[in-house]
Amino acid sequence: MLMQTHEARLKALREELKRRELHGFVVPISDEHMSEYVGDYAQRLGWLTGFGGSAGFAAVTLTHAAIFVDGRYTVQVRDQVDENLFEYRSIPGDSLGEWLKDVSEAGAKIAYDPWLHTWNWVEALEKQAEPAGITMVPADSNPIDSVWQDQPEPSGAQAIVHTEELAGRTSAEKRAEVADWLCDEGLDAVVVPALDSIAWLLNIRGSDVSHTPVALSYVIAHKDGTAELFIAPEKVTPELTQHLGNAVTVRARDEFVGALGSMEGKKVSVDPDFGVVGIAQALRAGGAKFTFKQDPTILAKAIKNAAEVQGHRDAQARDGAAVSRFLRWLEVTAPAGEIDELAAAAKLEGFRRAHGDLRDTSFDTISAASGHAALPHYKVDEDSNILIPPGSIYLVDSGGQYPAGTTDITRTVWIDTPEGSQPTGEMRDRFTRVLKGHIQIDRAIFPQGTNGGQIDALARQYLWEAGVDYAHGTGHGVGSFLGVHEGPQRIAKPGGGQAGTSQELHAGMILSNEPGYYKAGEFGIRIENLVLTVEQDIDGAEGRFLGFEPLTFVPIDRRLIDKSLLTDGEIAWLDAYHARVREIVAPQLEGDDLAWLERETAPL
Structure with a gap:
C-alpha cells in the first residue's frame, strides 16, 4: 500500500x-x-x-x-x-x-x-x-x-551525438585541452561529475533531466587525452560508440566507484562545487591523492566559439518569432478575461513547437499575472493558477532548448480591457526605470578584466534614484543547448554569496540582461534579453575593451513606457533595437502577426 x-x-x-x-x-x-x-x-x-x-x-x-x-x-x-x-x-x-x-x-x-x-x-x-x-x-x-515505495527509476533514454557542426570543436580537441591543463597542474586525471560539462566535453546530449539536455553519466579524463565515460549500457547506441571513438572507453555507470578506488597513487582533481563527498571518499579509500580545483571545462564551455554563437543567433531568431506570435495572441485574447496563467504558458510552448526543432523548455515557464508577477521565481500550477485580469500587468519569463542554442527571455506586458485602459503612472515609471537599466547594461563598454559584479550597478541606478531595488541578480550565463543557468560568469551585486560575480568576463560569453522591479501583492516587472560579450573596436583605445551585443529580438511593450523619462540616446537605442527585431522576425511572420510586429516596432 x-x-x-x-x-x-x-x-x-x-x-x-x-x-x-x-x-x-x-x-x-x-x-x-x-x-x-x-x-x-x-x-x-x-x-x-x-x-x-x-x-x-x-x-x-x-x-x-x-x-x-x-x-x-x-x-x-x-x-x-x-x-x-x-x-x-x-x-x-x-x-x-x-x-x-x-x-x-x-x-x-x-x-x-x-x-x-x-x-x-x-x-x-x-x-x-x-x-x-x-x-x-x-x-x-x-x-x-x-x-519511497513508488520511486521512479532514473531515465533510461539514449544519449545522442551533438554534431561538430553545432559544437564547433571536436571532442578530441576539447580533451586535448583538458590534458594540457592536467599536465600544467601536475595531475594525472580529473573527475568530471557535472552533467553539462560531460555533455560539452564529449559532444553528447540527452534527455534524462527536465529542461537540460544531458545524459546521466560520469567522466574521468586523463592527461594523455583519453577519457572514461560511465553510463548505463541501455543509453549507449552504435552511433554514440562510433562518435566517441577509441580514445573514450565506455563503461557501465555502476563501475564508477570501483574506478575511483583503483587510482592508488594518482593525482586527481575534483571540482569543489560539483564533486560530491562520495567521490572524494572513494578516491581517498583507493589511495588516490586528490585535490579540489575548478573543473577545467567550465570556463572553456562558457566562452562560445563561432559555431555556437551562430547557433544561438539561429535559435534566437526562431524563438523571437514564436514569442512575438504569442504576445500578439495574448493582446487579442486576454482582454476578455478568460485566459489563465497555465493556458498562456501552454499556448506559448505551442507557438515554440510550431516553429519547429524545440526539444524542451529551458525551465518552467514563469507565467505570472497581477500579484504573482511580484514573485520573481513564481511557478504556476493547478493550485496557484489564476485568470489573467484585464487592466493589469502580466509577466512571462520563458525559454526553449533547440539543438542550435538555449533561449531565455522575459517580457512584461499590459493586458488591456475591452473598453480600453492605461497602466498607472507608478507602473510606467517603474517599467521605464527597469528599461533604462536594461539599456545601460546593453550599451556598457568596459576593459578586459572587468567582472559582472563591477557592472551590476549600471542596471540598478535609476531604480535606486527612486528608492527601490530588486533582490535577484541582473544576469547569468547561458549554455549552448545546455543549462539555461551556466557559470562561471554572473552579473550581480558583489559579495553576499553571489557565486560568479568575481569572474572576469570574456568575449564569447553569453549572459542574460534582466533587471526588474516587484511590488508585493500588486505587480512585477522584468525585461530580459540574452547578450553576447564582444570585443569593441575603439579608436585610440589603450588596451582591450568589451561590450555586449543583444541576441534576443522581441518587441518591448511601449504602452508601459513613460517616454518623458528616456533620454534621446535611450530612445535611439529602443528604435534601433526594434528595427533589428523587425529585420530578424518579420520575414518569419505574415498576416495579422506581421502587422502587429510592424506596429510594435515602429519608432517611438
Whole structure:
C-alpha cells in the first residue's frame, strides 16, 4: 500500500532512521551531479514535503522537522508544505547547524547522503555540530529511497551525438585541452561529475533531466587525452560508440566507484562545487591523492566559439518569432478575461513547437499575472493558477532548448480591457526605470578584466534614484543547448554569496540582461534579453575593451513606457533595437502577426 500523505511519509522516514540507529537526516533538492534541475528519481524533498521549488532542503529528526528555503519561496513553501509537519525556516538567516543544536541531544547522529552534498557543505556543518556533541554521519544508502515505495527509476533514454557542426570543436580537441591543463597542474586525471560539462566535453546530449539536455553519466579524463565515460549500457547506441571513438572507453555507470578506488597513487582533481563527498571518499579509500580545483571545462564551455554563437543567433531568431506570435495572441485574447496563467504558458510552448526543432523548455515557464508577477521565481500550477485580469500587468519569463542554442527571455506586458485602459503612472515609471537599466547594461563598454559584479550597478541606478531595488541578480550565463543557468560568469551585486560575480568576463560569453522591479501583492516587472560579450573596436583605445551585443529580438511593450523619462540616446537605442527585431522576425511572420510586429516596432 502506497503512502499518500506527507504525514505518513515523514513517519516512515523516522521509522527507517530508528532502524538504522540514526537520530536525523538532511534532505536536499539535489542529485549525484549537483545539478540545478534533477530527475524525478531524485525529487526526494518534494516527495517528503510537497515543496515544488527548485532550491531548499529539509532536516528531519525523530521529534522535529524543518524546511529551509530562501526569500524566493517564502510564499510558496507556506502554500505547499504542512506547517504542522515542518517548521518554516529562512536561509541564509536561519542556520541548519543551529537548528540541529536546538532540537538534538548531545550524542545525536545526524545522517546525510554523501552523494548529494559537497565536501565544503559537510565540513561547514560539522564545524557547527561538533561543539554540541552532534556527529554528522554519511549514510550507506539514502533512507528515503528505502521508504519511497513508488520511486521512479532514473531515465533510461539514449544519449545522442551533438554534431561538430553545432559544437564547433571536436571532442578530441576539447580533451586535448583538458590534458594540457592536467599536465600544467601536475595531475594525472580529473573527475568530471557535472552533467553539462560531460555533455560539452564529449559532444553528447540527452534527455534524462527536465529542461537540460544531458545524459546521466560520469567522466574521468586523463592527461594523455583519453577519457572514461560511465553510463548505463541501455543509453549507449552504435552511433554514440562510433562518435566517441577509441580514445573514450565506455563503461557501465555502476563501475564508477570501483574506478575511483583503483587510482592508488594518482593525482586527481575534483571540482569543489560539483564533486560530491562520495567521490572524494572513494578516491581517498583507493589511495588516490586528490585535490579540489575548478573543473577545467567550465570556463572553456562558457566562452562560445563561432559555431555556437551562430547557433544561438539561429535559435534566437526562431524563438523571437514564436514569442512575438504569442504576445500578439495574448493582446487579442486576454482582454476578455478568460485566459489563465497555465493556458498562456501552454499556448506559448505551442507557438515554440510550431516553429519547429524545440526539444524542451529551458525551465518552467514563469507565467505570472497581477500579484504573482511580484514573485520573481513564481511557478504556476493547478493550485496557484489564476485568470489573467484585464487592466493589469502580466509577466512571462520563458525559454526553449533547440539543438542550435538555449533561449531565455522575459517580457512584461499590459493586458488591456475591452473598453480600453492605461497602466498607472507608478507602473510606467517603474517599467521605464527597469528599461533604462536594461539599456545601460546593453550599451556598457568596459576593459578586459572587468567582472559582472563591477557592472551590476549600471542596471540598478535609476531604480535606486527612486528608492527601490530588486533582490535577484541582473544576469547569468547561458549554455549552448545546455543549462539555461551556466557559470562561471554572473552579473550581480558583489559579495553576499553571489557565486560568479568575481569572474572576469570574456568575449564569447553569453549572459542574460534582466533587471526588474516587484511590488508585493500588486505587480512585477522584468525585461530580459540574452547578450553576447564582444570585443569593441575603439579608436585610440589603450588596451582591450568589451561590450555586449543583444541576441534576443522581441518587441518591448511601449504602452508601459513613460517616454518623458528616456533620454534621446535611450530612445535611439529602443528604435534601433526594434528595427533589428523587425529585420530578424518579420520575414518569419505574415498576416495579422506581421502587422502587429510592424506596429510594435515602429519608432517611438
